[in-house]
Amino acid sequence: MDITFNLFGGTVHLWPWPPSIPFDVWIENFFDWFKETFAAFFDALSVVFETVFNAIDWVLSYPPDWAFILIAAIAALFARGRKFAIGTAIALVFIVSVGQWENAIATLALVLVATLAATLIAIPLGIWAARNDRVSAFVKPLMDLLQTLPAFVYLVPALALFGIGVAPGILATVIFAVAPGVRLTELGIRGVDKEVIEAGQAFGATPGRILRQIQIPLAMPSIMAGINQVIMLSLSMVVIAGMVGAPGLGDPVTEAVLTLDEGLGFEAGLSVVFLAIILDRFTASVGKGMGLYAQLAKARKQRRETAEQARIDAEIVEMEAHSAESTIATPAGDNSKV
Amino acid sequence: MNDIALKAEGLYKVFGRNAHDAVKKLQKGASRDDLNGATAAVIDASFEVKKGEIFVVMGLSGSGKSTLIRMLNGLHPQTAGTVTIGEDSITGVSAAELREIRRHKISMVFQHFALLPHRTVIDNVAYGLEIQGMPKEQRIERALKVTRIVGLSGWEEKYPSELSGGMQQRVGLARALSADTEVLLMDEAFSALDPLIRREMQDQLLELQSELGKTIIFITHDLNEAMYIGDRIAVMRDGRIVQIDSPEEVLTNPANEYVEQFVQDVDRTKVLTADSVMRKPFATVHENSGPRACLQAMRENGISALYVIKRDRTIVGWVRDRDILDLVRKGEKSISGAIQHDHGAVSKDTPLSDLFIPSLEAALALAVTDEKERLVGVVPRVTLLAALGGEPDAAHSAEPVVEPLPEAVVDKILDSSAEKGGL
Incomplete structure (x- = not known):
């Protein structure tokens, strides 16, 4: 007995051996549809x-x-x-x-x-x-x-x-x-x-x-x-x-x-x-931090860092100056240990 | 109720399929091994953490402690059970509500620091505040304060990769502190640091804790660390909490053999304090008693020296049998001439490690006093040794070695003085 049927516009044949499927037809049909749509x-x-x-x-x-x-x-x-x-x-x-x-x-x-x-x-x-x-x-x-x-x-x-x-x-x-x-x-x-x-x-x-x-x-x-x-x-x-x-x-x-x-x-x-x-x-x-650009950037960052640190230090001094009773108590931790 | 910062009830975490079935089985008493492929990481964990307490969860790797701590802030959703932080439940809430709680109620310090490598120290510290939505100037100001508190002033503009491990963890700690949450979770926070730095960080944590009064839940596999910083310790094994107690209790009263084995390696001299090994004071004499009574008391107890106390049991000093003997010979009525005042008593909270030198220097069993300087006990050297051996009971039964004067000598003196008609 034969097992043969039509699927998606092509003939699928499963028995007797060897089987065959119309894959090419399907792909063509798919791309036709794809192109149109x-x-x-x-x-x-x-x-x-x-x-x-x-x-x-x-x-x-x-x-x-x-x-x-x-x-x-x-x-x-x-x-x-x-x-x-x-x-x-x-x-x-x-x-x-x-x-x-x-x-x-x-x-x-x-x-x-x-x-x-x-x-x-x-x-x-x-x-x-x-x-x-x-x-x-x-x-x-x-x-x-x-x-x-x-x-x-x-x-x-x-x-x-x-x-x-x-x-x-x-x-x-x-x-x-x-x-x-x-x-x-x-x-x-x-x-x-x-x-x-x-x-x-x-x-x-x-x-x-x-x-x-x-x-x-x-x-x-x-x-x-x-x-x-x-x-x-x-x-x-x-x-x-x-x-x-x-x-x-x-x-x-x-x-x-x-x-x-x-x-x-x-x-x-x-x-x-x-x-x-x-x-x-x-x-x-x-x-990667290579080349002239990286060197310039590094120098710029260094300058910025120094400036920022100076600002922060100033801020801390200011804070210490007029907030003896800050919200957070400061332990007597010494930075030298760090 | 209000002094409970965090409460966990019947927490389960099961990984794998049919997690909820596995929980039911476990609740009915099934063992961890017959769960059909599901893996139970945490089984029925319940505990309360008081405000301002350092609660340590201790266990070996695989005991489920990391999973447990991650359930406390919802990083791992629980399979069953509830977690409440203050008044807010974090179980069964929406993702947005959970985020809100994490922003304001609970923060976390990680084992490997988990800093943002592309941000400077100050921006890392301010990260929690940034997520809280605090304006930049305000959060930087606050972050500066906290950075200073953890001792990182001068490093604000550096990147994490430019810092040593200990300093990186300070940033991690500062980040958690700056968020200003009531509860702080610390997941093996110091385990990745080398021992010296670790001890330094532990000290700093204790210092910060006493100043800021945060509630800290600390995970560690290091029992010494647990004993050192913990107010209470929860010991975990195979997903279960097997004991929750104070460090001393865990050490002296282990809940089971596992804990007992575990605590064997602990440096007990750092955990045990004088009052946990002291014995009842031997006979003492009153400062007003006479030398003969004093000598009698010594002979009855077979010892060569006695502490002299006042009526309210505060220590005056101590007397030695030879000096008393002289007084008896001279026919003195009071012992006050023989009292030596360098008694070297220690407070009952002194750890054993600090008892050795005083114990060596003291002429008789080291006196232990309470906060009002009253004599509450003594620690003979032999007791100290027995406690080191890990046998507190042995410490109590151990007989002190003292070398009193030969009884014959004492008797002779007493008799002779009686003949003379003294007393």
Whole structure:
């Protein structure tokens, strides 16, 4: 006897062996439905992606390349120090010299848009997952899926939804790059010392306040590491983004593959590498207390501290002067023991 | 009723599935081991903490003490039972009400300090006030005062990571004190500190307590610490409170074998005081009695010296048999010439550790006086030794070793003086 029936517009066949299911038909049907239902949404999203991308691209390509390099080197000096500044300048000059400057700027813009979008998704999702085990149980396999599903597979529906251009490139990049952002945010929030959270609770802080004043600040290193990873993964997607028509360093790479042009391939490929290293070092230095900026900040803090301490000391002297009977009695504790 | 700061009644905390069934089973007398996978951390804990008291909950790790203290401010919701702080119940109230109680009635000091690392000392101290909604200037002013009280003046603008462990815990203490709550929970607050700092913090806590009069519930696994700071101690084992008593009672009257074993390692010289080991004074003489009566009393008790007291039992001094003997020989009628006034009596609250030197210096069993300087007992050296051995009963039965004059000598003197017609 046969077990065969129709389900969701396809024929399911269970017996006799081997069974077959029309999974492809289902997926196609699903995306058809998806496209129709969310057409307006994706059109809007596409416009947003393109607008933001164009804006950032315009800003980044506004200064002449030498001015950009100068600014980048100075920024590098402040963020990390002299060595990094020199390295940044040399790497960028290399990109200019091999004629990939415009592509590099486009890639940078694409990475920035994708990172922005991925961060906007990753941080709230990560926080939610950290606070809710059920969400976490759902998010974990979803992130596995996004990270391991071959990029070309979702590139096809992305193309169908957006058409050729920068938007599907950004979407594919976001999908691929969002996972570590979510994971490291969740990990960071969950890893916050339980006792410190208990301290917040014990003094009567609301959950929102604990999140803002305790969990997020203490999880910041982990969250920053997540954003750093998002940026790095975004960069590794530029080639694939280039295939669907997004401008940038993916373009020449694709071209090099098609024309077997090793020279062009390495010029563009090394440009990606340099861009990646520069972006990685920049983001990794956030909050590490490196570079000129940290030195200046330290000096400023020192001055402020001294001033504040002087103010406090003055206040104490004043307090002692005209409040012999303060609300709290002062023990004869000696500070020398401290 | 009004002097009760915190009251816990029938508190249970069971983790795992079917927690409420497990509580019912426990209430019917089931043991902790047959609960079908549920884990009972606290079983039927009931106690009252008086205002201004230091109540210590003592137990080894896994005894449920940390869970218990966290139920007192609702960090762990109880499975069954009630907790009342002052007039407010914290069990069965909404989250918002609970937060309100935590802001104003009860604060907490943590084992690993739990400071906010990204905030300065002063901002950490002001944290509770910030949550209470106090305006910035006011809370900083108050935090400054408290920071000074705990001895951290000059460190206000530092970050916790720049401070030593002891100083960090002072910040933790200041944070709890500045919230100005009646009840203070301290969860192993000094356990992470090294011994010298720990003792210093204990002293400071006692000092603060006597000045501020807070109600403190202190968790520790260190019995010496419990004995040192506690007004009363609750000993926990396997989730149950097995004894609630004063430190001395726990030491001298352990409720069961477990507590007894536990207290074996305690430095009893720091906990036990003179009045817990003293014996009834041996015969004493009145300052107006004559030398012969005095000598008689010594001979009857087989001792070589006596305390001389007034009618209201305050100590005048002491006399030695040899001096009395001289008086008898001289035919004196009063012993006043032989009284030595350096009696070295100690007050009955003196810990044993402070009795050794006086005991060595005293010519006879150390006299113990009450607050009105009246003689209430004596501590012979042998008693002191017996108490150290952990056998208070042995201390009472131990015979003092004294070397009175040979009886023959005394008799001869008494007889000879009788022949002379004296007395």
